[in-house]
Amino acid sequence: MNKAQLIDAIAAEAGLTKADSxxxxxxxxxxxxxxxxxxxxxxxxxxxxFGVTERGARxxxxxxxxxxxxxxxxxIVKFKAGSELEDAVN
Structure with missing residues (x-):
């Protein structure tokens, strides 16, 4: 899914216009x-x-x-999925 498709999905789910989404x-x-x-x-x-961690020189x-x-x-930016997201995917 690209950004345009995500905007379309948000608009449909939330009942917003594409511009507002x-x-x-x-x-x-x-x-x-x-x-x-x-x-x-x-x-x-x-x-x-979302969090930021330091990667040392190497x-x-x-x-x-x-x-x-x-x-x-x-x-570097790191993302750790929450339990509800992991349950939804599995």
Whole structure:
């Protein structure tokens, strides 16, 4: 499912227009992004939680040349599914 299909599904499920559904989805993604940038966690009970973790610097290899390279440390976003979402999928 792509973003347009998700907007259509939200509009049908919630009885909203497609424009309102797009605004709601954009607001949700922007809010989650802003909270994660601040280093906080977002928990949606039953659905799951988003958090940011640090991945340390490490040494890797360039697959084309085999030469060792240093991979810089960075922050990554993790999602952990909630129990209701896991039950719905299974």
């Amino acid at each position: 797009k605004k709601a989805l954009d607001a949700l993604t922007k809010t989650i992004s802003d909270v994660l940038k601040q280093g906080d966690k977002v928990s949606l009970v039953g659905f799951g939680s 040494t890797g290899r360039n697959p084309q040349t085999g030469k060792e390279i240093t991979i810089a440390a960075k922050k």
